[in-house]
Amino acid sequence: MAEFLPYGRQSISEEDIQAVVDVLRGDWLTTGPAVQQFENDLAAHTGGTPAVAVTSGTAALHVAYAAAGIKPGDEVVTSPMTFVATAATAALHGAKVVFADVEPDTGNLDVEAAKAAVTERTKVVAAVDYAGHPAELDALGEIAHTTGALLLEDAAHSVGGSWQGRPVGSIADLTTFSFFPTKNLTTAEGGAVVTPDAALLDRARKFRNHGLVRDRAEQRYPDEGGWHQEVHEFGLNYRLPDVLCALGSSQLKRLTEFKKRRAEIHARYTAALSDVDGVATPPSRPGADPVWHLYPLRVLEGRRKALFEHLRGAGIGVQVNYIPAYWHPVFEDLGYRRGLCPNAEAYYEQELSLPLFPALTDADVDRVVDAVRAFF
Numbered sequence: 001m002a003e004f005l006p007y008g009r010q011s012i013s014e015e016d017i018q019a020v021v022d023v024l025r026g027d028w029l030t031t032g033p034a035v036q037q038f039e040n041d042l043a044a045h046t047g048g049t050p051a052v053a054v055t056s057g058t059a060a061l062h063v064a065y066a067a068a069g070i071k072p073g074d075e076v077v078t079s080p081m082t083f084v085a086t087a088a089t090a091a092l093h094g095a096k097v098v099f100a101d102v103e104p105d106t107g108n109l110d111v112e113a114a115k116a117a118v119t120e121r122t123k124v125v126a127a128v129d130y131a132g133h134p135a136e137l138d139a140l141g142e143i144a145h146t147t148g149a150l151l152l153e154d155a156a157h158s159v160g161g162s163w164q165g166r167p168v169g170s171i172a173d174l175t176t177f178s179f180f181p182t183k184n185l186t187t188a189e190g191g192a193v194v195t196p197d198a199a200l201l202d203r204a205r206k207f208r209n210h211g212l213v214r215d216r217a218e219q220r221y222p223d224e225g226g227w228h229q230e231v232h233e234f235g236l237n238y239r240l241p242d243v244l245c246a247l248g249s250s251q252l253k254r255l256t257e258f259k260k261r262r263a264e265i266h267a268r269y270t271a272a273l274s275d276v277d278g279v280a281t282p283p284s285r286p287g288a289d290p291v292w293h294l295y296p297l298r299v300l301e302g303r304r305k306a307l308f309e310h311l312r313g314a315g316i317g318v319q320v321n322y323i324p325a326y327w328h329p330v331f332e333d334l335g336y337r338r339g340l341c342p343n344a345e346a347y348y349e350q351e352l353s354l355p356l357f358p359a360l361t362d363a364d365v366d367r368v369v370d371a372v373r374a375f376f
């Protein structure tokens with residue numbers, strides 16, 4: 001049988017390996033110069049917006065909500081068409097998560113639905129660049145700002161993308177990335193928070209490192225001694241080690257190449273599948289320059305599960321992204337009910353992510369296409 005094709009996988013070069021080995025032979029495994037270097041390198045892809053490297057995309061979201069000052073009783077409006085972490089990290093700060101529905105074709109947070117969900121208790125509107133296609137960031141930012149809330153962009157899928165000519169990371173008040181192996185670039189585990197706001201950046205940096213205040217000018221007891229550091233607000237240890245930051249810097253050198261290959265594969269799928277009755281291929285909005293993390297095919301007429309099983313049976317590692325976040329029992333137990341966001345639920349019922357990663361060959365793509373066409 002043909003080789004198993006996963007839906008996503010990392011692309012590691014000899015240079016990546018060497019970069020990690022070099023750090024392992026050096027003095028700093030963590031809290032060293034490779035961290036700042038990675039943050040600087042990342043900023044070159046976000047229009048110069050400063051970054052805080054953290055241990056995962058989930059940590060990045062937890063840090064971003066902390067920086068936004070989310071407290072019990074605050075509301076966070078977000079999309080259900082996402083990995084559960086977008087909502088879970090807000091809930092962990094005690095926020096009430098308010099799910100607003102998505103656009104039926106892109107799976108991104110719908111502007112009108114977000115507008116209707118915002119109240120004076122809303123502190124953050126959290127959009128997700130589903131599959132790597134930027135959300136309606138300008139309109140969503142405006143909605144957030146009219147009530148004094150912040151726009152957070154969960155860009156776990158879209159590092160390296162842009163919207164209306166501006167790079168992802170330079171648009172929202174807070175942007176978060178994930179560097180998990182299936183994402184557009186990897187540090188094994190890792191993530192980052194990016195923000196143009198100096199106060200948010202400072203709070204994010206502090207939350208990443210136990211809330212420690214080292215600057216004497218900010219300390220309550222600055223004359224305690226040269227060893228002294230103090231905590232003003234609780235934080236956690238979310239520091240990304242130098243070993244992984246070095247991998248990240250090395251990977252960033254190929255982000256443009258990864259993006260190009262992902263776009264080619266995406267276009268090849270669309271060209272080969274758009275005439276198939278029974279599926280819908282993913283659209284793109286004018287002004288969007290996506291980094292395609294996923295190829296979300298939609299399978300019509302209730303045949304998604306059958307096609308999933310057919311492709312898995314043929315050694316093709318398709319995936320479903322995502323179950324609406326509030327279908328998770330933890331949200332169900334909090335009173336969230338099915339039917340809340342009909343577009344998201346309809347999208348979920350049809351969605352099937354085809355294999356998409358830079359090392360996928362045209363022959364691999366054709367094999368997936370042939371298997372899909374054979375099913376229909």
Ligand SMILES: *Cc1c(COP(=O)(O)O)cnc(C)c1O
Nearest residue numbers: 056057058083085156178179180
């Ligand atoms: C992957 C992902 C996360 C979480 O990132 P991790 O690095 O796996 O913790 C959050 N949001 C979205 C949309 C993701 O795809």
